[in-house]
Amino acid sequence: MNDETIPAKPLPKMTPGAEHYWHSATREQFVLPHCTACDKVFFYPRVWCPQCLGQDLDWVHASGHGVVYSFSVVHQAPFPAYRGDVPYVLAVIELAEGPRMMANVLHCDPATVRVGMPVEVTFEDRGEIKIPQFQPVHS
Amino acid sequence: MVDAVAIAAVSEMKPARYPDKDGHALYIEVVRQLLAEWHLKPGDIQGLLACPAGMAGGGNADIFVHEQLYEELGIHPLYGDTMNAGGATYGYMVQRAALAIRQGLADSVLCIGAGKFPKVSTGGAEMMARMVSHEAFEFPYGTFIPAIYAQVATRHMHEFGTTAEQFAEVAVSSREWALRNPQAATYGTEPLTVAKVRASRPIATPFHLYDCSIPLEGGAAILVANASVAKRIARQPAWLLGMGEYHSHRNIHQAADLMDIGCGRAGRMAYERAGLGPGDMQFAQIYDAFSVNPLVFMEELGLCARGKGGAFFASGATRPGGDFPVNTYGGLLSFGHTGDASGLSMIVEGARQVMGIAGDRQLPRADIGVVHSYGGMMSEHSTLILGRQS
Numbered sequence: 001m002n003d004e005t006i007p008a009k010p011l012p013k014m015t016p017g018a019e020h021y022w023h024s025a026t027r028e029q030f031v032l033p034h035c036t037a038c039d040k041v042f043f044y045p046r047v048w049c050p051q052c053l054g055q056d057l058d059w060v061h062a063s064g065h066g067v068v069y070s071f072s073v074v075h076q077a078p079f080p081a082y083r084g085d086v087p088y089v090l091a092v093i094e095l096a097e098g099p100r101m102m103a104n105v106l107h108c109d110p111a112t113v114r115v116g117m118p119v120e121v122t123f124e125d126r127g128e129i130k131i132p133q134f135q136p137v138h139s
Numbered sequence: 140m141v142d143a144v145a146i147a148a149v150s151e152m153k154p155a156r157y158p159d160k161d162g163h164a165l166y167i168e169v170v171r172q173l174l175a176e177w178h179l180k181p182g183d184i185q186g187l188l189a190c191p192a193g194m195a196g197g198g199n200a201d202i203f204v205h206e207q208l209y210e211e212l213g214i215h216p217l218y219g220d221t222m223n224a225g226g227a228t229y230g231y232m233v234q235r236a237a238l239a240i241r242q243g244l245a246d247s248v249l250c251i252g253a254g255k256f257p258k259v260s261t262g263g264a265e266m267m268a269r270m271v272s273h274e275a276f277e278f279p280y281g282t283f284i285p286a287i288y289a290q291v292a293t294r295h296m297h298e299f300g301t302t303a304e305q306f307a308e309v310a311v312s313s314r315e316w317a318l319r320n321p322q323a324a325t326y327g328t329e330p331l332t333v334a335k336v337r338a339s340r341p342i343a344t345p346f347h348l349y350d351c352s353i354p355l356e357g358g359a360a361i362l363v364a365n366a367s368v369a370k371r372i373a374r375q376p377a378w379l380l381g382m383g384e385y386h387s388h389r390n391i392h393q394a395a396d397l398m399d400i401g402c403g404r405a406g407r408m409a410y411e412r413a414g415l416g417p418g419d420m421q422f423a424q425i426y427d428a429f430s431v432n433p434l435v436f437m438e439e440l441g442l443c444a445r446g447k448g449g450a451f452f453a454s455g456a457t458r459p460g461g462d463f464p465v466n467t468y469g470g471l472l473s474f475g476h477t478g479d480a481s482g483l484s485m486i487v488e489g490a491r492q493v494m495g496i497a498g499d500r501q502l503p504r505a506d507i508g509v510v511h512s513y514g515g516m517m518s519e520h521s522t523l524i525l526g527r528q529s
């Protein structure tokens with residue numbers, strides 16, 4: 001497949017309350033929203049805490065560590081931007097801080113990915129911004 | 140005891156591609172077919188619930204389908220709406236219809252849907268991935284509907300040792316049934332084997348092509364009625380003995396527990412309201428966008444032991460002649476998935492089995508059965524218990 005025929009991967013839509021998350025990721029910092037009222041770290045970033053709807057939020061610098069909660073190795077590209085990536089790993093990551101998020105597991109053979117595998121954050125350049133991704137922990 | 144409500148009549152088009160029919164034309168065809176099969180007149184329809192036409196077609200969905208249908212049929216319903224909950228739409232329609240009928244708002248309510256399925260290979264996959272994924276926190280990671288469902292399958296494999304071959308057994312079982320259903324899209328084809336499923340094109344682990352439902356078009360209609368109307372229309376109505384509803388999440392990564400995704404919670408409510416338990420069920424019809432769903436949801440519905448869904452399907456119990464038949468019309472896997480209308484097919488079949496009109500695939504024991512459907516990415520759940528005795 002000629003790379004020139006592959007369009008750019010999608011950028012995340014900027015949703016309310018998430019700007020700081022993406023700005024931080026672009027500086028290769030992985031942050032999570034935290035509710036000061038109920039002391040809860042949550043995902044995904046939004047204008048209020050999903051537990052108490054409190055809007056007094058701040059940000060914590062997350063460890064960037066987690067484990068694979070579940071995953072699938074995608075063999076058929078869902079759209080042209082992923083033609084050059086198959087097979088790739090679509091995973092749900094359970095963060096050390098508790099919340100789960102979706103990401104790809106990069107920089108490894110997809111066949112080696114397992115549920116429970118320790119992973120750490122890495123950042124993928126999408127042009128205008130960088131987005132948090134995960135890779136196996138190299139010990 | 141609440142007033143008895145039943146499914147009095149059902150009708151469904153054969154899933155296929157209908158290039159000459161748009162969403163509205165499919166709706167009209169479904170109504171025409173129902174009225175003809177059951178010798179009904181438009182005046183027999185006192186209420187009407189419809190699903191937006193053209194949703195899966197990439198926007199421009201018509202949310203006034205109910206109005207269009209009133210006008211086409213020349214009726215003036217006492218109760219009506221267009222509503223959507225994805226695949227759970229029609230389970231919820233039956234539940235809403237029952238509530239309205241018990242409240243005396245109408246003697247009968249028509250629950251109807253028609254759907255088209257976009258071609259997956261020509262932009263359909265991206266369009267549907269956008270529709271079902273968070274636009275900031277999921278879609279940019281290359282979401283793909285099979286890979287979203289696969290999160291449940293992979294987790295189940297991890298927790299219970301379920302194998303890809305056991306998921307394939309679900310597809311094999313469904314095909315056995317479809318070969319007995321002339322209305323199924325795969326009727327007249329060859330039986331599947333686990334080896335054939337595993338040899339088909341890999342889509343997203345653990346799913347291969349035959350672990351996925353068949354995208355087609357079609358529609359169906361279900362007339363829900365009070366006791367007197369139901370008895371007039373049907374020799375054996377399918378009485379609604381219990382119903383349950385549960386809403387879990389919107390985006391799959393937000394599901395609190397992939398092994399307790401809402402199916403069992405809706406199911407327990409339905410059993411409780413019916414005064415019955417899983418052990419009273421004689422068959423199940425379970426929405427199956429992918430092979431993972433019947434396997435895991437049999438467990439959630441208490442119809443087999445936790446973690447034993449794979450062994451249950453591998454045992455042959457769910458196939459023709461088995462102890463506990465599942466998806467006796469072929470399921471969306473082998474009957475066909477009619478897009479926005481897909482959530483009707485398992486209810487129509489559950490009703491047909493209880494009504495005793497399932498033809499060559501009629502079960503010898505179909506006094507009580509359970510029908511489970513869900514919408515979104517296993518986000519919202521509907522369980523119905525149908526039986527021969529009100």
Ligand SMILES: [Zn+2]
Pocket residue numbers: 035036037038039040049050051052053054
């Ligand atoms: Zn809070």
